[in-house]
Amino acid sequence: MERMMCLNGPEKIIQVPQLKKRPFIVHGFGTRYLKKEFLNTSPVYKKFNKFYLDQKHSNIIHCIDGKAHEELKGDGMITDMPDTLLVIKTADCLPVLLADTDSKVIGAVHCGWRGSGLRILQKALIVMKEKYSCQPSSLIAAMGPCICSKCYEVGEDVYHFFKEMNIPLCVFKKHTDRRKKYFLDLRKTNQLQLQxxxxxxxxxxxxxxxxxxxxxxxxxxxxxxxxxRMLSFIGLSF
Ligand SMILES: [Zn+2]
Structure with missing residues (x-):
């Protein structure tokens, strides 16, 4: 993990070195201090066409191949187009940025408990493989900040949903004091699904x-x- 120098107030963006070192990728996980305005005006990001989603906690993935006409409904985007910035909004949910560094294809996915239960990340990778011929060997997945397993208390409905969807239940820990309550490890369930x-x-x-x-x-x-909501983004620039 690498933090941007903060000469102008608090840090706005957290980056991972493995993506930062690729000259054709821009990316970042925004902190609370990153505003939409910054992406529109900063010399680095202003040239990009920005794509935002009307996020639905679904497993709907959009392939972006043109200009934005309207806000698409869904929770993941994939593109191979340069100068296109895919932006995901979160506040506790897990933002995941995907990149195939050989074929230069990128993705951004919003993973809440419902989307994770619907295996949205796996779906995104299947689209990258089938539509864009990406190979797992050249893929990188970067997971941003999200609510941790000690803080993320959920009800039985979430546990049952995961069970029904055949997702490994080791990502839940039973609450010791409160009946019918669990702690969910959102990061781990998505990590396991990627593996x-x-x-x-x-x-x-x-x-x-x-x-x-x-x-x-x-x-x-x-x-x-x-x-x-915080903004996490990835874009290609060649
Ligand atoms: Zn926590």
């Missing part, structure tokens, strides 16, 4: 921060139901 589909452990990068316990991030659980 299941053929991504090596060394290809899965993790910034490992908890949005709920670190004030530099926005947290839906901690801050309540407002509309504030």
């Amino acid at each position: 299941e589909i053929g991504l090596g452990k060394n290809k899965i990068l993790n910034v490992g921060k908890c949005t709920c316990s670190d004030e530099m991030f926005l947290s839906y659980r901690r801050d309540g139901k407002n509309n504030a």
